[in-house]
Amino acid sequence: MASLRTPTVQNPSLSPSSKTRLPCATSSSNNLRFSPAPHRRLIIVSSSASSNKSTVLVAEKFGEAGIAASRKPTVLVAEKLGEAGVELLRKFTNVVCEYNLSPEELCAKISLCDALIVRSGTKVTREVFEASGGRLKVVGRAGVGIDNVDLAAATEFGCLVVNAPTANTVAAAEHGIALLAAMARNVAQADASVKAGKWQRNKYVGVSLVGKTLAVMGFGKVGSEVARRAKGLGMHVVAHDPYAAADRARAIGVDLVSFDEAISSADFISLHMPLTPATSKILNDETFAKMKKGVRIVNVARGGVIDEEALVRALDSGIVAQAALDVFTEEPPPKDSKLVQHEKVTVTPHLGASTVEAQVDSDDSKLDLTMLLSF
Numbered sequence: 001m002a003s004l005r006t007p008t009v010q011n012p013s014l015s016p017s018s019k020t021r022l023p024c025a026t027s028s029s030n031n032l033r034f035s036p037a038p039h040r041r042l043i044i045v046s047s048s049a050s051s052n053k054s055t056v057l058v059a060e061k062f063g064e065a066g067i068a069a070s071r072k073p074t075v076l077v078a079e080k081l082g083e084a085g086v087e088l089l090r091k092f093t094n095v096v097c098e099y100n101l102s103p104e105e106l107c108a109k110i111s112l113c114d115a116l117i118v119r120s121g122t123k124v125t126r127e128v129f130e131a132s133g134g135r136l137k138v139v140g141r142a143g144v145g146i147d148n149v150d151l152a153a154a155t156e157f158g159c160l161v162v163n164a165p166t167a168n169t170v171a172a173a174e175h176g177i178a179l180l181a182a183m184a185r186n187v188a189q190a191d192a193s194v195k196a197g198k199w200q201r202n203k204y205v206g207v208s209l210v211g212k213t214l215a216v217m218g219f220g221k222v223g224s225e226v227a228r229r230a231k232g233l234g235m236h237v238v239a240h241d242p243y244a245a246a247d248r249a250r251a252i253g254v255d256l257v258s259f260d261e262a263i264s265s266a267d268f269i270s271l272h273m274p275l276t277p278a279t280s281k282i283l284n285d286e287t288f289a290k291m292k293k294g295v296r297i298v299n300v301a302r303g304g305v306i307d308e309e310a311l312v313r314a315l316d317s318g319i320v321a322q323a324a325l326d327v328f329t330e331e332p333p334p335k336d337s338k339l340v341q342h343e344k345v346t347v348t349p350h351l352g353a354s355t356v357e358a359q360v361d362s363d364d365s366k367l368d369l370t371m372l373l374s375f
């Protein structure tokens with residue numbers, strides 16, 4: 001499973017207290033532009049690491065109703081979670097694990113559920129909330145990205161959406177670095193070649209990372225961890241993120257620059273922004289044209305931030321020398337996808353969060369969401 005760390009409520013108007021401000025997308029063409037919308041963070045349960053005991057912090061409006069709910073809620077786990085997490089859920093709830101449901105099957109089952117847990121593979125659409133008939137009270141996203149949940153519909157139907165915003169930060173950052181190095185040294189292509197009985201040492205001459213400029217696009221949790229690791233590899237790192245603090249970047253030796261400066265100066269670009277209307281297809285024909293010829297791109301964020309047809313054109317024209325992609329607009333991508341089949345492209349099946357550690361995580365973290373769901 002993706003681990004269940006301290007959950008963050010994602011539909012602000014449902015949250016009774018205002019504690020943090022998270023970015024909320026507005027419009028932009030070339031900039032990752034977010035407006036710091038007032039975001040309310042509701043931590044219904046917090047855990048004490050030392051005692052491993054949960055403390056229920058129920059905020060005024062929600063609390064009494066939540067406490068009064070004594071029946072065991074039913075939780076539909078629609079994607080594979082770690083067994084330890086599911087076991088914890090079972091202590092407080094009736095757990096139904098049903099994977100690979102079609103949208104119709106999900107809609108058919110949801111009216112019997114108080115909570116739904118998903119990862120990135122399940123689309124929690126307006127139809128799902130409609131089909132729930134108002135019973136669905138919580139959607140738990142066991143992971144970070146909530147672009148697969150219709151937040152407007154959730155809010156309209158009075159359903160909390162919570163995620164685990166820090167659970168897989170390191171896993172995603174490490175996968176970004178793994179793809180960066182594998183791409184630069186043609187590891188996947190060379191592996192396939194040797195297994196096919198060939199010995200093509202000249203064909204797979206790579207490029208070095210040391211001294212190269214890496215542009216980290218989106219300097220949040222994952223982006224900053226990638227930057228830190230890239231500095232350790234001797235890369236010069238710049239970053240673009242309109243809401244990152246310059247001193248936080250400076251502290252790890254990273255220069256915050258404009259979007260255009262980042263993409264035009266980079267030998268490597270690593271994408272770490274959420275998918276929002278402002279970032280959708282932010283790499284497109286126009287922005288590829290501004291890049292250095294021969295740039296290499298890593299994407300462990302969301303497929304939708306790249307115009308994939310434009311990327312194929314940029315690979316064919318040589319603007320982009322190579323790409324390493326963990327995420328795709330459509331997942332899984334079509335088998336005959338030109339992008340996936342492209343010889344200059346290395347792909348993995350959305351493995352960013354898939355480490356043993358990120359999936360098991362700490363007991364306290366799992367407890368948080370478990371207790372939240374018990375409401």
Ligand SMILES: O=C(O)[C@H](O)COP(=O)(O)O
Pocket residue numbers: 002119120121142143144145146168301350352353354
């Ligand atoms: O948003 C995330 O947390 C990552 O993309 C991982 O998604 P997953 O939970 O589907 O592996």
